[in-house]
Amino acid sequence: MTDENQNRPGVEPGKEPKSLSRRDFMYGSAAMLGAGAFFSGASPLMAATESGQGASMNIKSKGWAAVDTSGKLKPWEFERRPVGDDDVLIDIKYASICHSDIHQMKGHWGAQQYPQVPGHEIVGIVSAVGKNVTNFKVGDRAGVGCMVDSNPECESYKNDEEQYCPDTVFTYGYPQESSPTGISQGGYSSNIVVNSHFVVHIPEHISFQKAAPLLCAGITTYSPLMKFDLKKGDKVGVAGIGGLGHMAIKLALSKGAEVYAFTTTPDKVDDILGFGATEAVVVDDLSKLRDYAGTLDYMISTIPVQYDVAAYSSVVKPYGTFTQVGMPEKFELTLNALGLSANRVNFNASLIGGIKETQEVVNYCADNRIHPQIQIISADQINQAWEDVVNKKARYRYVIDSATI
Numbered sequence: 001m002t003d004e005n006q007n008r009p010g011v012e013p014g015k016e017p018k019s020l021s022r023r024d025f026m027y028g029s030a031a032m033l034g035a036g037a038f039f040s041g042a043s044p045l046m047a048a049t050e051s052g053q054g055a056s057m058n059i060k061s062k063g064w065a066a067v068d069t070s071g072k073l074k075p076w077e078f079e080r081r082p083v084g085d086d087d088v089l090i091d092i093k094y095a096s097i098c099h100s101d102i103h104q105m106k107g108h109w110g111a112q113q114y115p116q117v118p119g120h121e122i123v124g125i126v127s128a129v130g131k132n133v134t135n136f137k138v139g140d141r142a143g144v145g146c147m148v149d150s151n152p153e154c155e156s157y158k159n160d161e162e163q164y165c166p167d168t169v170f171t172y173g174y175p176q177e178s179s180p181t182g183i184s185q186g187g188y189s190s191n192i193v194v195n196s197h198f199v200v201h202i203p204e205h206i207s208f209q210k211a212a213p214l215l216c217a218g219i220t221t222y223s224p225l226m227k228f229d230l231k232k233g234d235k236v237g238v239a240g241i242g243g244l245g246h247m248a249i250k251l252a253l254s255k256g257a258e259v260y261a262f263t264t265t266p267d268k269v270d271d272i273l274g275f276g277a278t279e280a281v282v283v284d285d286l287s288k289l290r291d292y293a294g295t296l297d298y299m300i301s302t303i304p305v306q307y308d309v310a311a312y313s314s315v316v317k318p319y320g321t322f323t324q325v326g327m328p329e330k331f332e333l334t335l336n337a338l339g340l341s342a343n344r345v346n347f348n349a350s351l352i353g354g355i356k357e358t359q360e361v362v363n364y365c366a367d368n369r370i371h372p373q374i375q376i377i378s379a380d381q382i383n384q385a386w387e388d389v390v391n392k393k394a395r396y397r398y399v400i401d402s403a404t405i
């Protein structure tokens, strides 16, 4: 045992606590103080747990981190900043695996600082709040997605589209002065400290496990679907049926669309039809797309690798819309101008969604029982799960049980 028990009541230095983990103890302490108890940056919670070590203590966290571009994660103990006046501390219960985690840790989107803890689909229970926080109290069910801080003076922030603010700090790997490691650290971990503006409520009528994937996969597909102003009976194409794609199918169906799903994996056809899609098209050859040329009102592509965008967008009617949400290596896609002009498609790319809209999709999915299909794993299965995601074997979102971290 490390010296972290030295100042804990009831735990003799050097001895294992009987049944109370550090996390239990912290949560218990917070719960005892009760809802409405506020913690300033000089957190009484930390003072109580680390008495003698002074105020404004960093918060110890355990996580699984990338240490290089290998795509293999290892257990890592690190520190998070103290709970500031505008922050909440969340005791993480589950975090799910997004393909973006893998891309970023492998350096596909640029050089990274290591160790780095990925994870931006995070759910848990609030265990401390800063004194200015009014939207959360200790014990609340909470979720965190792809953003953890930004600039409230920014126009995009004021317009509830924080993701487009140049100052936004994304959940892992972004420079963050307040972080003891110098960068933001994500949700494959035991806890997280987040500015309360970037935390959403998780309603009681959806499980933590099923809510987690909504924080990225859900909002990333919901936002562009809503911006397209989907109407009942619209024909919607979904390209790439993984974590994001299967949510796009379910969300479009819930709005009354006919959904055409395009996948390269024949094994997924039964699942896709089970989700309620009108058709599942196996694109083992681009010629398969010709049968659908000019027939769909809208298409969303979650494909996270380089592919023939013009071939896929040819299925959209003239003046229809095609949205790219999958993020390939170096974020690069090659566009064929003639292909795109052939149906005068409105091509756009979309990045997650704002916090207000994230709360909206979480509530919408809870109310309408739109649930991701998930597989719960323990932390020691993360590395295998990452390989499965890359090899298109995930069905359809791996969710890490944070108690195993």
Ligand SMILES: [Zn+2]
Binding pocket: 098, 099, 100, 101, 120, 216, 217
């Ligand atoms: Zn993601």
